Amino acid sequence: xxxxxxxxxxxxxxxxxxxxxxxxxxxxxxxxxxxxxxxxxxxxxxxxxxxxxxxxxxxxxxxxxxxxxxxxxxxxxxxxxxxxxxxxxxxxxxxxxxxxxxxxxxxxxxxxxxxxxxxxxxxxxxxxxxxxxxxxxxxxxxxxxxxxxxxxxxxxxxxxxxxxxxxxxxxxxxxxxxxxxxxxxxxxxxxxxxxxxxxxxxxxxxxxxxxxxxxxxxxxxxxxxxxxxxxxxxxxxxxx
Amino acid sequence: xxxxxxxxxxxxxxxxxxxxxxxxxxxxxxxxxxxxxxxxxxxxxxxxxxxxxxxxxxxxxxxxxxxxxxxxxxxxxxxxxxxxxxxxxxxxxxxxxxxxxxxxxxxxxxxxxxxxxxxxxxxxxxxxxxxxxxxxxxxxxxxxxxxxxxxxxxxxxxxxxxxxxxxxxxxxxxxxxxxxxxxxxxxxxxxxxxxxxxxxxxxxxxxxxxxxxxxxxxxxxxxxxxxxxxxxxxxxxxxx
Numbered sequence: 001x002x003x004x005x006x007x008x009x010x011x012x013x014x015x016x017x018x019x020x021x022x023x024x025x026x027x028x029x030x031x032x033x034x035x036x037x038x039x040x041x042x043x044x045x046x047x048x049x050x051x052x053x054x055x056x057x058x059x060x061x062x063x064x065x066x067x068x069x070x071x072x073x074x075x076x077x078x079x080x081x082x083x084x085x086x087x088x089x090x091x092x093x094x095x096x097x098x099x100x101x102x103x104x105x106x107x108x109x110x111x112x113x114x115x116x117x118x119x120x121x122x123x124x125x126x127x128x129x130x131x132x133x134x135x136x137x138x139x140x141x142x143x144x145x146x147x148x149x150x151x152x153x154x155x156x157x158x159x160x161x162x163x164x165x166x167x168x169x170x171x172x173x174x175x176x177x178x179x180x181x182x183x184x185x186x187x188x189x190x191x192x193x194x195x196x197x198x199x200x201x202x203x204x205x206x207x208x209x210x211x212x213x214x215x216x217x218x219x220x221x222x223x224x225x226x227x228x229x230x231x232x233x234x235x236x237x238x239x240x
Numbered sequence: 241x242x243x244x245x246x247x248x249x250x251x252x253x254x255x256x257x258x259x260x261x262x263x264x265x266x267x268x269x270x271x272x273x274x275x276x277x278x279x280x281x282x283x284x285x286x287x288x289x290x291x292x293x294x295x296x297x298x299x300x301x302x303x304x305x306x307x308x309x310x311x312x313x314x315x316x317x318x319x320x321x322x323x324x325x326x327x328x329x330x331x332x333x334x335x336x337x338x339x340x341x342x343x344x345x346x347x348x349x350x351x352x353x354x355x356x357x358x359x360x361x362x363x364x365x366x367x368x369x370x371x372x373x374x375x376x377x378x379x380x381x382x383x384x385x386x387x388x389x390x391x392x393x394x395x396x397x398x399x400x401x402x403x404x405x406x407x408x409x410x411x412x413x414x415x416x417x418x419x420x421x422x423x424x425x426x427x428x429x430x431x432x433x434x435x436x437x438x439x440x441x442x443x444x445x446x447x448x449x450x451x452x453x454x455x456x457x458x459x460x461x462x463x464x465x466x467x468x469x470x471x472x473x474x475x476x477x478x479x480x
């Protein structure tokens with residue numbers, strides 16, 4: 001279902017006029033799933049979410065360091081600050097539960113480190129799209145999972161993860177870059193597609209880590225995540 | 241006067257008992273200089289200070305990414321957040337003066353990028369010490385230079401640059417590392433010494449950039465910076 005083909009040395013070809021690829025998922029097909037039934041364990045949930053924000057921060061810091069100009073640096077460094085704040089706020093929630101954040105995050109580190117490396121791309125543009133797609137999908141996903149948390153914690157987690165200013169900064173940078181360089185869109189479209197599989201695997205591991213009972217059917221949620229992904233790619237003018 | 245010898249492959253040797261190197265600068269020798277006579281131009285002063293904080297942030301982000309454990313990551317990521325906040329607050333001061341921060345910072349970027357690369361070291365420990373020594377000296381220096389700024393701006397700049405929580409985090413990490421690995425102290429002592437020259441060159445360029453008139457004699461200020469450097473190294477148990 002998902003394409004993993006990435007051909008980085010691909011030369012510019014005219015886009016095929018037809019057949020035009022349709023988005024794989026039509027939003028009207030979606031069945032809503034009541035996420036409260038998953039009732040994630042707060043501690044591992046927060047640990048994975050916190051470590052994930054640290055990874056997003058590290059990738060954004062790399063994007064700052066390699067940005068082509070100072071204006072891009074400024075926007076991205078603000079976005080890096082947002083990811084860092086999310087990380088520290090989630091860590092504060094762990095401390096509130098009287099656990100040591102480093103201990104809780106440690107089991108998630110190897111897989112998430114690999115995930116970050118696998119999604120950070122071959123250059124600045126792929127790095128940016130990698131951050132945008134993966135953190136977009138996973139923030140959405142963790143907000144959905146949070147529906148099963150105790151009420152107060154749920155409210156705070158949604159407030160922490162819901163901050164989307166940084167997504168706007170990255171989107172603007174990508175839109176600008178794609179408009180300026182017409183060799184980018186095909187390459188980034190492929191790259192964007194290749195990110196989905198890895199991201200869904202991380203999402204799936206979040207359910208396993210966060211919940212004692214294996215959820216019967218998370219497929220509809222995943223379908224919804226892919227639909228959001230398609231919309232995110234559409235905004236960039238990229239075929240999902 | 242300054243030693244530039246760095247021998248990274250140096251094997252562990254017993255420390256010579258005598259002659260023990262004395263700190264090069266005795267604090268009592270210092271003549272205070274009235275920095276208000278330098279009256280730095282606010283715009284280039286803020287531009288260089290802002291870009292410098294961005295460099296500190298980038299090095300701290302690298303230190304986060306390469307930290308040996310999650311506890312170190314947590315402290316350093318908080319420190320990275322502080323540098324980022326300093327950067328953005330200085331940029332906000334530039335906007336208040338109705339200039340475009342990217343334009344103001346651009347002339348300082350090449351030299352400061354080189355400076356960051358030259359002071360980021362061969363491994364995580366050298367990177368940390370590089371951040372600690374260079375940002376310690378330069379924050380002190382910019383706070384001194386700020387004495388010549390208009391009153392309100394001076395107060396705000398001193399408040400921005402005076403935040404020293406992150407220095408404490410880095411110092412703690414270094415003290416721990418040096419205690420845990422007895423091969424580190426000689427190597428880091430040499431590395432610390434080699435950082436001083438480059439840092440003073442950046443400090444000197446700050447005066448040129450920030451002030452129309454070439455100051456008659458900044459040597460006493462530099463002497464004072466070196467004395468602070470010696471104290472900073474002493475705290476780490478390193479011979480300056």
